[in-house]
Amino acid sequence: MRLRSRPSDTERVMRSLILWTLLLFSTTALAAETRLVVRALARDGKFVGTSMGGVRVVLRDAQSGQVLVSGVTAGSTGNTQTLMKQPQVRGAPLADESSAKFTATLDVTEPRLVTVEVSGPLAQRQALATSTTQLWMLPGKHIEGDGLILELPGFVMNVVTPSAHEFFKLPADKKLTLPLRANLTLMCGCPTEPKGLWDSSRYELQATVKHNGKPLTQLPLKYAGKTSTFEAALSVQQQGIYEVTVTAYDPITGNTGVDYTTFIVES
Structure with missing residues:
Protein backbone atom coordinates (compact mmCIF):
# COMPACT_ATOMS: atom_id res chain seq x y z
CA MET A 1 0.00 0.00 0.00
CA ARG A 2 1.46 3.30 -1.11
CA LEU A 3 0.96 6.37 1.02
CA ARG A 4 0.29 9.68 -0.72
CA SER A 5 2.90 12.23 0.10
CA ARG A 6 1.71 15.43 1.70
CA PRO A 7 1.96 18.52 -0.54
CA SER A 8 4.90 20.71 0.17
CA ASP A 9 4.60 24.29 1.38
CA THR A 10 5.48 25.49 -2.09
CA GLU A 11 2.69 23.44 -3.65
CA ARG A 12 0.16 24.77 -1.13
CA VAL A 13 1.17 28.35 -1.88
CA MET A 14 0.89 27.75 -5.62
CA ARG A 15 -2.55 26.21 -5.26
CA SER A 16 -3.73 29.18 -3.18
CA LEU A 17 -2.41 31.61 -5.76
CA ILE A 18 -4.17 29.75 -8.56
CA LEU A 19 -7.44 29.70 -6.60
CA TRP A 20 -7.34 33.42 -5.84
CA THR A 21 -6.40 34.20 -9.44
CA LEU A 22 -9.39 32.22 -10.70
CA LEU A 23 -11.69 34.00 -8.25
CA LEU A 24 -10.32 37.39 -9.27
CA PHE A 25 -10.77 36.74 -12.97
CA SER A 26 -14.27 35.32 -12.50
CA THR A 27 -15.32 38.45 -10.57
CA THR A 28 -13.69 40.77 -13.09
CA ALA A 29 -15.34 38.94 -15.95
CA LEU A 30 -18.76 39.65 -14.45
CA ALA A 31 -18.11 43.41 -14.15
CA ALA A 32 -19.22 45.37 -17.20
CA GLU A 33 -18.45 48.98 -18.05
CA THR A 34 -21.76 50.84 -17.98
CA ARG A 35 -22.31 54.44 -19.05
CA LEU A 36 -24.99 56.87 -17.87
CA VAL A 37 -25.49 60.30 -19.45
CA VAL A 38 -26.93 62.88 -17.04
CA ARG A 39 -28.38 66.25 -18.03
CA ALA A 40 -30.09 69.10 -16.15
CA LEU A 41 -32.96 70.95 -17.80
CA ALA A 42 -34.25 74.30 -16.55
CA ARG A 43 -37.99 74.29 -16.00
CA ASP A 44 -39.60 76.06 -18.97
CA GLY A 45 -36.11 76.43 -20.40
CA LYS A 46 -33.09 74.69 -21.87
CA PHE A 47 -30.18 72.64 -20.61
CA VAL A 48 -27.95 74.08 -17.88
CA GLY A 49 -24.56 74.21 -19.55
CA THR A 50 -21.10 75.69 -19.40
CA SER A 51 -22.38 79.26 -19.81
CA MET A 52 -23.94 78.97 -16.32
CA GLY A 53 -21.09 76.96 -14.81
CA GLY A 54 -22.88 73.65 -15.40
CA VAL A 55 -24.34 71.54 -12.61
CA ARG A 56 -22.64 69.21 -10.16
CA VAL A 57 -23.63 65.56 -10.73
CA VAL A 58 -23.20 62.97 -7.98
CA LEU A 59 -24.02 59.26 -8.25
CA ARG A 60 -24.39 57.29 -5.01
CA ASP A 61 -25.16 53.72 -4.14
CA ALA A 62 -28.80 53.93 -3.01
CA GLN A 63 -28.30 51.53 -0.09
CA SER A 64 -24.94 52.53 1.36
CA GLY A 65 -24.82 56.18 0.27
CA GLN A 66 -21.30 55.62 -1.08
CA VAL A 67 -20.30 58.13 -3.76
CA LEU A 68 -19.64 56.19 -6.95
CA VAL A 69 -18.71 59.01 -9.30
CA SER A 70 -19.15 62.77 -9.60
CA GLY A 71 -18.54 65.51 -12.13
CA VAL A 72 -19.90 68.65 -13.79
CA THR A 73 -22.03 68.96 -16.91
CA ALA A 74 -20.44 70.73 -19.85
CA GLY A 75 -21.75 71.86 -23.21
CA SER A 76 -24.35 74.16 -24.72
CA THR A 77 -27.90 74.95 -23.65
CA GLY A 78 -29.22 72.97 -26.60
CA ASN A 79 -31.36 73.73 -29.63
CA THR A 80 -34.01 76.39 -28.97
CA GLN A 81 -36.19 75.20 -31.84
CA THR A 82 -36.23 71.63 -30.52
CA LEU A 83 -36.67 72.46 -26.85
CA MET A 84 -38.97 75.48 -26.90
CA LYS A 85 -40.79 75.87 -30.21
CA GLN A 86 -41.63 72.66 -32.01
CA PRO A 87 -44.12 70.12 -30.57
CA GLN A 88 -42.34 67.33 -28.75
CA VAL A 89 -42.87 63.91 -30.28
CA ARG A 90 -42.63 60.80 -28.15
CA GLY A 91 -39.23 59.19 -28.59
CA ALA A 92 -37.74 62.15 -30.45
CA PRO A 93 -34.41 63.31 -28.96
CA LEU A 94 -34.30 66.58 -27.03
CA ALA A 95 -30.52 66.86 -26.90
CA ASP A 96 -28.04 67.24 -29.73
CA GLU A 97 -24.32 66.46 -29.78
CA SER A 98 -23.37 69.79 -28.17
CA SER A 99 -26.03 69.81 -25.42
CA ALA A 100 -24.62 69.93 -21.88
CA LYS A 101 -24.13 66.57 -20.18
CA PHE A 102 -22.01 64.55 -17.79
CA THR A 103 -21.20 60.95 -18.68
CA ALA A 104 -20.73 58.65 -15.69
CA THR A 105 -18.90 55.37 -16.28
CA LEU A 106 -19.20 52.57 -13.72
CA ASP A 107 -18.13 48.94 -13.52
CA VAL A 108 -21.41 47.19 -12.73
CA THR A 109 -21.43 43.52 -11.70
CA GLU A 110 -25.14 43.15 -10.92
CA PRO A 111 -28.26 45.34 -11.02
CA ARG A 112 -27.52 48.34 -8.81
CA LEU A 113 -29.93 51.00 -7.57
CA VAL A 114 -28.25 54.37 -7.92
CA THR A 115 -29.22 57.79 -6.56
CA VAL A 116 -28.50 60.59 -9.02
CA GLU A 117 -28.26 64.18 -7.75
CA VAL A 118 -27.74 67.36 -9.74
CA SER A 119 -27.09 70.80 -8.19
CA GLY A 120 -26.68 74.10 -10.01
CA PRO A 121 -26.20 76.40 -11.73
CA LEU A 122 -22.70 76.53 -10.26
CA ALA A 123 -21.93 80.02 -11.60
CA GLN A 124 -24.93 81.47 -9.72
CA ARG A 125 -24.73 80.05 -6.21
CA GLN A 126 -27.51 82.25 -4.84
CA ALA A 127 -29.90 80.41 -7.18
CA LEU A 128 -28.51 76.92 -6.58
CA ALA A 129 -31.15 74.19 -6.68
CA THR A 130 -30.92 70.42 -6.29
CA SER A 131 -32.88 67.66 -7.99
CA THR A 132 -32.61 63.96 -7.15
CA THR A 133 -33.91 60.70 -8.56
CA GLN A 134 -33.06 57.00 -8.56
CA LEU A 135 -32.69 54.34 -11.24
CA TRP A 136 -31.39 50.83 -11.71
CA MET A 137 -28.13 50.43 -13.57
CA LEU A 138 -27.73 47.06 -15.29
CA PRO A 139 -24.35 45.59 -16.29
CA GLY A 140 -23.39 46.74 -19.77
CA LYS A 141 -26.74 48.42 -20.44
CA HIS A 142 -25.81 52.01 -21.33
CA ILE A 143 -28.23 54.90 -20.85
CA GLU A 144 -27.12 57.39 -23.46
CA GLY A 145 -28.66 59.72 -26.04
CA ASP A 146 -30.84 62.09 -24.01
CA GLY A 147 -29.83 59.96 -21.04
CA LEU A 148 -31.31 60.83 -17.67
CA ILE A 149 -32.76 64.36 -17.62
CA LEU A 150 -33.43 66.01 -14.26
CA GLU A 151 -35.40 69.26 -14.04
CA LEU A 152 -34.22 72.29 -12.09
CA PRO A 153 -37.08 74.67 -11.26
CA GLY A 154 -36.61 78.35 -10.52
Missing part, protein backbone atom coordinates in the same frame (compact mmCIF):
# COMPACT_ATOMS: atom_id res chain seq x y z
CA PHE A 155 -35.14 81.64 -11.70
CA VAL A 156 -31.69 83.11 -11.32
CA MET A 157 -32.19 86.47 -9.61
CA ASN A 158 -29.33 88.96 -9.20
CA VAL A 159 -29.73 92.28 -7.41
CA VAL A 160 -27.46 94.66 -9.31
CA THR A 161 -28.23 97.99 -7.60
CA PRO A 162 -27.71 98.90 -4.79
CA SER A 163 -24.56 96.83 -4.49
CA ALA A 164 -23.91 94.97 -1.24
CA HIS A 165 -23.20 97.21 1.76
CA GLU A 166 -23.20 100.37 -0.36
CA PHE A 167 -23.24 103.73 1.48
CA PHE A 168 -25.46 106.68 0.56
CA LYS A 169 -25.64 110.23 1.91
CA LEU A 170 -29.03 111.56 3.03
CA PRO A 171 -29.40 115.14 1.73
CA ALA A 172 -30.43 118.04 3.94
CA ASP A 173 -34.04 117.91 2.73
CA LYS A 174 -34.13 114.18 3.59
CA LYS A 175 -35.36 113.23 0.14
CA LEU A 176 -33.33 110.49 -1.47
CA THR A 177 -34.47 108.33 -4.37
CA LEU A 178 -32.46 105.21 -5.05
CA PRO A 179 -32.77 102.90 -8.07
CA LEU A 180 -33.40 99.23 -7.38
CA ARG A 181 -32.24 97.12 -10.29
CA ALA A 182 -32.18 93.35 -10.74
CA ASN A 183 -31.29 90.83 -13.43
CA LEU A 184 -33.58 87.84 -14.03
CA THR A 185 -32.94 84.75 -16.16
CA LEU A 186 -33.99 81.13 -16.17
CA MET A 187 -31.69 78.52 -14.61
CA CYS A 188 -30.17 77.93 -18.04
CA GLY A 189 -29.38 81.64 -18.44
CA CYS A 190 -32.19 82.10 -20.96
CA PRO A 191 -33.17 85.80 -21.20
CA THR A 192 -36.44 87.33 -20.03
CA GLU A 193 -38.31 90.27 -21.55
CA PRO A 194 -41.90 91.31 -22.31
CA LYS A 195 -43.37 89.35 -25.24
CA GLY A 196 -40.12 87.43 -25.63
CA LEU A 197 -39.75 83.67 -25.78
CA TRP A 198 -39.60 83.85 -21.99
CA ASP A 199 -42.30 86.46 -21.53
CA SER A 200 -41.67 88.51 -18.40
CA SER A 201 -45.01 90.31 -18.71
CA ARG A 202 -46.60 87.40 -16.83
CA TYR A 203 -43.97 87.38 -14.07
CA GLU A 204 -44.44 89.05 -10.70
CA LEU A 205 -41.31 90.89 -9.55
CA GLN A 206 -41.35 92.60 -6.18
CA ALA A 207 -38.94 94.28 -3.78
CA THR A 208 -39.58 94.04 -0.04
CA VAL A 209 -37.65 96.63 1.98
CA LYS A 210 -36.83 96.66 5.68
CA HIS A 211 -35.39 99.60 7.63
CA ASN A 212 -33.38 98.75 10.73
CA GLY A 213 -34.96 95.29 10.73
CA LYS A 214 -38.58 96.49 10.48
CA PRO A 215 -40.84 96.23 7.39
CA LEU A 216 -40.84 99.49 5.44
CA THR A 217 -42.44 99.03 2.02
CA GLN A 218 -43.05 96.80 -0.98
CA LEU A 219 -42.85 97.89 -4.58
CA PRO A 220 -43.05 96.17 -7.98
CA LEU A 221 -40.15 96.03 -10.41
CA LYS A 222 -40.84 96.86 -14.05
CA TYR A 223 -38.93 96.03 -17.22
CA ALA A 224 -36.02 98.48 -17.57
CA GLY A 225 -35.79 98.40 -21.37
CA LYS A 226 -32.79 96.06 -21.31
CA THR A 227 -33.03 92.29 -21.69
CA SER A 228 -33.46 90.50 -18.34
CA THR A 229 -33.23 93.79 -16.40
CA PHE A 230 -35.95 95.15 -14.09
CA GLU A 231 -36.08 98.21 -11.87
CA ALA A 232 -37.97 100.31 -9.35
CA ALA A 233 -37.39 103.61 -7.53
CA LEU A 234 -37.12 103.56 -3.74
CA SER A 235 -37.76 106.73 -1.75
CA VAL A 236 -35.58 106.97 1.38
CA GLN A 237 -36.08 109.58 4.11
CA GLN A 238 -34.20 108.19 7.10
CA GLN A 239 -30.69 107.12 7.92
CA GLY A 240 -30.06 103.53 8.90
CA ILE A 241 -29.57 100.05 7.52
CA TYR A 242 -31.83 98.90 4.69
CA GLU A 243 -32.42 95.30 3.63
CA VAL A 244 -33.88 94.57 0.20
CA THR A 245 -35.34 91.22 -0.86
CA VAL A 246 -36.22 90.94 -4.54
CA THR A 247 -38.46 88.06 -5.63
CA ALA A 248 -39.78 86.77 -8.94
CA TYR A 249 -42.73 84.43 -9.53
CA ASP A 250 -44.19 82.87 -12.65
CA PRO A 251 -47.77 81.76 -11.91
CA ILE A 252 -47.81 79.54 -15.01
CA THR A 253 -44.73 77.39 -14.35
CA GLY A 254 -44.27 77.97 -10.63
CA ASN A 255 -40.71 79.19 -11.15
CA THR A 256 -39.47 81.41 -8.32
CA GLY A 257 -36.28 83.35 -7.67
CA VAL A 258 -34.87 85.39 -4.79
CA ASP A 259 -31.86 87.59 -4.09
CA TYR A 260 -30.90 90.02 -1.33
CA THR A 261 -28.83 93.13 -0.75
CA THR A 262 -28.24 95.66 2.00
CA PHE A 263 -27.24 99.31 1.97
CA ILE A 264 -26.59 102.04 4.52
CA VAL A 265 -27.88 105.60 4.55
CA GLU A 266 -25.96 108.19 6.58
CA SER A 267 -26.93 111.74 7.42
Whole structure:
Protein backbone atom coordinates (compact mmCIF):
# COMPACT_ATOMS: atom_id res chain seq x y z
CA MET A 1 0.00 0.00 0.00
CA ARG A 2 1.46 3.30 -1.11
CA LEU A 3 0.96 6.37 1.02
CA ARG A 4 0.29 9.68 -0.72
CA SER A 5 2.90 12.23 0.10
CA ARG A 6 1.71 15.43 1.70
CA PRO A 7 1.96 18.52 -0.54
CA SER A 8 4.90 20.71 0.17
CA ASP A 9 4.60 24.29 1.38
CA THR A 10 5.48 25.49 -2.09
CA GLU A 11 2.69 23.44 -3.65
CA ARG A 12 0.16 24.77 -1.13
CA VAL A 13 1.17 28.35 -1.88
CA MET A 14 0.89 27.75 -5.62
CA ARG A 15 -2.55 26.21 -5.26
CA SER A 16 -3.73 29.18 -3.18
CA LEU A 17 -2.41 31.61 -5.76
CA ILE A 18 -4.17 29.75 -8.56
CA LEU A 19 -7.44 29.70 -6.60
CA TRP A 20 -7.34 33.42 -5.84
CA THR A 21 -6.40 34.20 -9.44
CA LEU A 22 -9.39 32.22 -10.70
CA LEU A 23 -11.69 34.00 -8.25
CA LEU A 24 -10.32 37.39 -9.27
CA PHE A 25 -10.77 36.74 -12.97
CA SER A 26 -14.27 35.32 -12.50
CA THR A 27 -15.32 38.45 -10.57
CA THR A 28 -13.69 40.77 -13.09
CA ALA A 29 -15.34 38.94 -15.95
CA LEU A 30 -18.76 39.65 -14.45
CA ALA A 31 -18.11 43.41 -14.15
CA ALA A 32 -19.22 45.37 -17.20
CA GLU A 33 -18.45 48.98 -18.05
CA THR A 34 -21.76 50.84 -17.98
CA ARG A 35 -22.31 54.44 -19.05
CA LEU A 36 -24.99 56.87 -17.87
CA VAL A 37 -25.49 60.30 -19.45
CA VAL A 38 -26.93 62.88 -17.04
CA ARG A 39 -28.38 66.25 -18.03
CA ALA A 40 -30.09 69.10 -16.15
CA LEU A 41 -32.96 70.95 -17.80
CA ALA A 42 -34.25 74.30 -16.55
CA ARG A 43 -37.99 74.29 -16.00
CA ASP A 44 -39.60 76.06 -18.97
CA GLY A 45 -36.11 76.43 -20.40
CA LYS A 46 -33.09 74.69 -21.87
CA PHE A 47 -30.18 72.64 -20.61
CA VAL A 48 -27.95 74.08 -17.88
CA GLY A 49 -24.56 74.21 -19.55
CA THR A 50 -21.10 75.69 -19.40
CA SER A 51 -22.38 79.26 -19.81
CA MET A 52 -23.94 78.97 -16.32
CA GLY A 53 -21.09 76.96 -14.81
CA GLY A 54 -22.88 73.65 -15.40
CA VAL A 55 -24.34 71.54 -12.61
CA ARG A 56 -22.64 69.21 -10.16
CA VAL A 57 -23.63 65.56 -10.73
CA VAL A 58 -23.20 62.97 -7.98
CA LEU A 59 -24.02 59.26 -8.25
CA ARG A 60 -24.39 57.29 -5.01
CA ASP A 61 -25.16 53.72 -4.14
CA ALA A 62 -28.80 53.93 -3.01
CA GLN A 63 -28.30 51.53 -0.09
CA SER A 64 -24.94 52.53 1.36
CA GLY A 65 -24.82 56.18 0.27
CA GLN A 66 -21.30 55.62 -1.08
CA VAL A 67 -20.30 58.13 -3.76
CA LEU A 68 -19.64 56.19 -6.95
CA VAL A 69 -18.71 59.01 -9.30
CA SER A 70 -19.15 62.77 -9.60
CA GLY A 71 -18.54 65.51 -12.13
CA VAL A 72 -19.90 68.65 -13.79
CA THR A 73 -22.03 68.96 -16.91
CA ALA A 74 -20.44 70.73 -19.85
CA GLY A 75 -21.75 71.86 -23.21
CA SER A 76 -24.35 74.16 -24.72
CA THR A 77 -27.90 74.95 -23.65
CA GLY A 78 -29.22 72.97 -26.60
CA ASN A 79 -31.36 73.73 -29.63
CA THR A 80 -34.01 76.39 -28.97
CA GLN A 81 -36.19 75.20 -31.84
CA THR A 82 -36.23 71.63 -30.52
CA LEU A 83 -36.67 72.46 -26.85
CA MET A 84 -38.97 75.48 -26.90
CA LYS A 85 -40.79 75.87 -30.21
CA GLN A 86 -41.63 72.66 -32.01
CA PRO A 87 -44.12 70.12 -30.57
CA GLN A 88 -42.34 67.33 -28.75
CA VAL A 89 -42.87 63.91 -30.28
CA ARG A 90 -42.63 60.80 -28.15
CA GLY A 91 -39.23 59.19 -28.59
CA ALA A 92 -37.74 62.15 -30.45
CA PRO A 93 -34.41 63.31 -28.96
CA LEU A 94 -34.30 66.58 -27.03
CA ALA A 95 -30.52 66.86 -26.90
CA ASP A 96 -28.04 67.24 -29.73
CA GLU A 97 -24.32 66.46 -29.78
CA SER A 98 -23.37 69.79 -28.17
CA SER A 99 -26.03 69.81 -25.42
CA ALA A 100 -24.62 69.93 -21.88
CA LYS A 101 -24.13 66.57 -20.18
CA PHE A 102 -22.01 64.55 -17.79
CA THR A 103 -21.20 60.95 -18.68
CA ALA A 104 -20.73 58.65 -15.69
CA THR A 105 -18.90 55.37 -16.28
CA LEU A 106 -19.20 52.57 -13.72
CA ASP A 107 -18.13 48.94 -13.52
CA VAL A 108 -21.41 47.19 -12.73
CA THR A 109 -21.43 43.52 -11.70
CA GLU A 110 -25.14 43.15 -10.92
CA PRO A 111 -28.26 45.34 -11.02
CA ARG A 112 -27.52 48.34 -8.81
CA LEU A 113 -29.93 51.00 -7.57
CA VAL A 114 -28.25 54.37 -7.92
CA THR A 115 -29.22 57.79 -6.56
CA VAL A 116 -28.50 60.59 -9.02
CA GLU A 117 -28.26 64.18 -7.75
CA VAL A 118 -27.74 67.36 -9.74
CA SER A 119 -27.09 70.80 -8.19
CA GLY A 120 -26.68 74.10 -10.01
CA PRO A 121 -26.20 76.40 -11.73
CA LEU A 122 -22.70 76.53 -10.26
CA ALA A 123 -21.93 80.02 -11.60
CA GLN A 124 -24.93 81.47 -9.72
CA ARG A 125 -24.73 80.05 -6.21
CA GLN A 126 -27.51 82.25 -4.84
CA ALA A 127 -29.90 80.41 -7.18
CA LEU A 128 -28.51 76.92 -6.58
CA ALA A 129 -31.15 74.19 -6.68
CA THR A 130 -30.92 70.42 -6.29
CA SER A 131 -32.88 67.66 -7.99
CA THR A 132 -32.61 63.96 -7.15
CA THR A 133 -33.91 60.70 -8.56
CA GLN A 134 -33.06 57.00 -8.56
CA LEU A 135 -32.69 54.34 -11.24
CA TRP A 136 -31.39 50.83 -11.71
CA MET A 137 -28.13 50.43 -13.57
CA LEU A 138 -27.73 47.06 -15.29
CA PRO A 139 -24.35 45.59 -16.29
CA GLY A 140 -23.39 46.74 -19.77
CA LYS A 141 -26.74 48.42 -20.44
CA HIS A 142 -25.81 52.01 -21.33
CA ILE A 143 -28.23 54.90 -20.85
CA GLU A 144 -27.12 57.39 -23.46
CA GLY A 145 -28.66 59.72 -26.04
CA ASP A 146 -30.84 62.09 -24.01
CA GLY A 147 -29.83 59.96 -21.04
CA LEU A 148 -31.31 60.83 -17.67
CA ILE A 149 -32.76 64.36 -17.62
CA LEU A 150 -33.43 66.01 -14.26
CA GLU A 151 -35.40 69.26 -14.04
CA LEU A 152 -34.22 72.29 -12.09
CA PRO A 153 -37.08 74.67 -11.26
CA GLY A 154 -36.61 78.35 -10.52
CA PHE A 155 -35.14 81.64 -11.70
CA VAL A 156 -31.69 83.11 -11.32
CA MET A 157 -32.19 86.47 -9.61
CA ASN A 158 -29.33 88.96 -9.20
CA VAL A 159 -29.73 92.28 -7.41
CA VAL A 160 -27.46 94.66 -9.31
CA THR A 161 -28.23 97.99 -7.60
CA PRO A 162 -27.71 98.90 -4.79
CA SER A 163 -24.56 96.83 -4.49
CA ALA A 164 -23.91 94.97 -1.24
CA HIS A 165 -23.20 97.21 1.76
CA GLU A 166 -23.20 100.37 -0.36
CA PHE A 167 -23.24 103.73 1.48
CA PHE A 168 -25.46 106.68 0.56
CA LYS A 169 -25.64 110.23 1.91
CA LEU A 170 -29.03 111.56 3.03
CA PRO A 171 -29.40 115.14 1.73
CA ALA A 172 -30.43 118.04 3.94
CA ASP A 173 -34.04 117.91 2.73
CA LYS A 174 -34.13 114.18 3.59
CA LYS A 175 -35.36 113.23 0.14
CA LEU A 176 -33.33 110.49 -1.47
CA THR A 177 -34.47 108.33 -4.37
CA LEU A 178 -32.46 105.21 -5.05
CA PRO A 179 -32.77 102.90 -8.07
CA LEU A 180 -33.40 99.23 -7.38
CA ARG A 181 -32.24 97.12 -10.29
CA ALA A 182 -32.18 93.35 -10.74
CA ASN A 183 -31.29 90.83 -13.43
CA LEU A 184 -33.58 87.84 -14.03
CA THR A 185 -32.94 84.75 -16.16
CA LEU A 186 -33.99 81.13 -16.17
CA MET A 187 -31.69 78.52 -14.61
CA CYS A 188 -30.17 77.93 -18.04
CA GLY A 189 -29.38 81.64 -18.44
CA CYS A 190 -32.19 82.10 -20.96
CA PRO A 191 -33.17 85.80 -21.20
CA THR A 192 -36.44 87.33 -20.03
CA GLU A 193 -38.31 90.27 -21.55
CA PRO A 194 -41.90 91.31 -22.31
CA LYS A 195 -43.37 89.35 -25.24
CA GLY A 196 -40.12 87.43 -25.63
CA LEU A 197 -39.75 83.67 -25.78
CA TRP A 198 -39.60 83.85 -21.99
CA ASP A 199 -42.30 86.46 -21.53
CA SER A 200 -41.67 88.51 -18.40
CA SER A 201 -45.01 90.31 -18.71
CA ARG A 202 -46.60 87.40 -16.83
CA TYR A 203 -43.97 87.38 -14.07
CA GLU A 204 -44.44 89.05 -10.70
CA LEU A 205 -41.31 90.89 -9.55
CA GLN A 206 -41.35 92.60 -6.18
CA ALA A 207 -38.94 94.28 -3.78
CA THR A 208 -39.58 94.04 -0.04
CA VAL A 209 -37.65 96.63 1.98
CA LYS A 210 -36.83 96.66 5.68
CA HIS A 211 -35.39 99.60 7.63
CA ASN A 212 -33.38 98.75 10.73
CA GLY A 213 -34.96 95.29 10.73
CA LYS A 214 -38.58 96.49 10.48
CA PRO A 215 -40.84 96.23 7.39
CA LEU A 216 -40.84 99.49 5.44
CA THR A 217 -42.44 99.03 2.02
CA GLN A 218 -43.05 96.80 -0.98
CA LEU A 219 -42.85 97.89 -4.58
CA PRO A 220 -43.05 96.17 -7.98
CA LEU A 221 -40.15 96.03 -10.41
CA LYS A 222 -40.84 96.86 -14.05
CA TYR A 223 -38.93 96.03 -17.22
CA ALA A 224 -36.02 98.48 -17.57
CA GLY A 225 -35.79 98.40 -21.37
CA LYS A 226 -32.79 96.06 -21.31
CA THR A 227 -33.03 92.29 -21.69
CA SER A 228 -33.46 90.50 -18.34
CA THR A 229 -33.23 93.79 -16.40
CA PHE A 230 -35.95 95.15 -14.09
CA GLU A 231 -36.08 98.21 -11.87
CA ALA A 232 -37.97 100.31 -9.35
CA ALA A 233 -37.39 103.61 -7.53
CA LEU A 234 -37.12 103.56 -3.74
CA SER A 235 -37.76 106.73 -1.75
CA VAL A 236 -35.58 106.97 1.38
CA GLN A 237 -36.08 109.58 4.11
CA GLN A 238 -34.20 108.19 7.10
CA GLN A 239 -30.69 107.12 7.92
CA GLY A 240 -30.06 103.53 8.90
CA ILE A 241 -29.57 100.05 7.52
CA TYR A 242 -31.83 98.90 4.69
CA GLU A 243 -32.42 95.30 3.63
CA VAL A 244 -33.88 94.57 0.20
CA THR A 245 -35.34 91.22 -0.86
CA VAL A 246 -36.22 90.94 -4.54
CA THR A 247 -38.46 88.06 -5.63
CA ALA A 248 -39.78 86.77 -8.94
CA TYR A 249 -42.73 84.43 -9.53
CA ASP A 250 -44.19 82.87 -12.65
CA PRO A 251 -47.77 81.76 -11.91
CA ILE A 252 -47.81 79.54 -15.01
CA THR A 253 -44.73 77.39 -14.35
CA GLY A 254 -44.27 77.97 -10.63
CA ASN A 255 -40.71 79.19 -11.15
CA THR A 256 -39.47 81.41 -8.32
CA GLY A 257 -36.28 83.35 -7.67
CA VAL A 258 -34.87 85.39 -4.79
CA ASP A 259 -31.86 87.59 -4.09
CA TYR A 260 -30.90 90.02 -1.33
CA THR A 261 -28.83 93.13 -0.75
CA THR A 262 -28.24 95.66 2.00
CA PHE A 263 -27.24 99.31 1.97
CA ILE A 264 -26.59 102.04 4.52
CA VAL A 265 -27.88 105.60 4.55
CA GLU A 266 -25.96 108.19 6.58
CA SER A 267 -26.93 111.74 7.42
